[in-house]
Amino acid sequence: MTNISRESAFIYTFAYNDAERSLCHLEMRSFFGADTETKIIKSHVKINPSRSPFMKGRVEILADGDTVEEIIAKAPAFGSEEETNKVIFLKINDRQGIDKVENNERLQIERAIGSEMQGEFDLHNPNQLYAIVPFKGRWYFGMYTKSEPIWFKHMKKPREYSTALSTRVARSVANIAVPNPEGIIAIDPCCGIGTVLVEALSMGIDIVGRDINPLVCDGSRENIAYFGLTGDVKKSAIEEIVESYDVAIIDLPYNLYTHATWDEQFTILKHARRIAKKVVIVTIESMDERLEEVGFQVIDRCVTMKQQFSREIVVCK
CATH class of the missing domain: 3.40.50.150 (Vaccinia Virus protein VP39)
Incomplete structure (x- = not known):
């Protein structure tokens, strides 16, 4: 189901090859009214990511900030003592070239946020996945839904x-x-x-x-x-x-x-x-x-x- 909420916002990531680009972009425009070459888009439209053969996942935004330190400071407000969680840094983002966040830094950010959240951090079988991603000069954090093919x-x-x-x-x-x-x-x-x-x-x-x-x-x-x-x-x-x-x-x-x-x-x-x-x-x-x-x-x-x-x-x- 698709719906538009002025209170909620979502980030979607995509994967496609050159032969699929035109089709994926038409699907993006149909869902969101816009497409993007960066394979990441922010929208108030809520889509089950498993609907699209090109979506990798969806972040339901809970917090955002100018720096990752702002997200870490907000992390204690998220999670639950009754469930385990895991934070992943989305590799698909618009920080590329000299601005690319390398693997070691991504791991450090994941651990820094996860260690401040409520509940236990479970790398292998968490009850809830969370994601952190940089996009258009800001950092976004939220519940992550992975696409199922x-x-x-x-x-x-x-x-x-x-x-x-x-x-x-x-x-x-x-x-x-x-x-x-x-x-x-x-x-x-x-x-x-x-x-x-x-x-x-x-x-x-x-x-x-x-x-x-x-x-x-x-x-x-x-x-x-x-x-x-x-x-x-x-x-x-x-x-x-x-x-x-x-x-x-x-x-x-x-x-x-x-x-x-x-x-x-x-x-x-x-x-x-x-x-x-x-x-x-x-x-x-x-x-x-x-x-x-x-x-x-x-x-x-x-x-x-x-x-x-x-x-x-x-x-x-």
């Missing part, structure tokens, strides 16, 4: 297509489409074997799947059930859909057996605009003129690479 468990599905989105890309696309699931109803009208559906459902997104091919509908239902999820997947052409949705996610068909002609793509896009307020399109070819012809306005986009194969992800309204 839930998407990794979804890589091996009973039914797979070689051209399906990877689980990492599918998860990020679901986040781009529905950064805040509360009150949002989504549809994947060309759901295939359900790669996007599995990721979206596992994050609590209210989404249904439709596909014109009954065999892939069967595969999608099997994949969803395999991971203990419940989803609504039915055989249906997009032009037959009469319900309205807040957002549609469309990975345009392009493989050897289901490559859509322009007329077929036009039909898919035209009806997507009819049934949804917002549409996220995954395509292997640029189609700005086609989107404009349908009446879409492009509000954001990115390119994701896999070896020599690229996809464009376009956010439209």
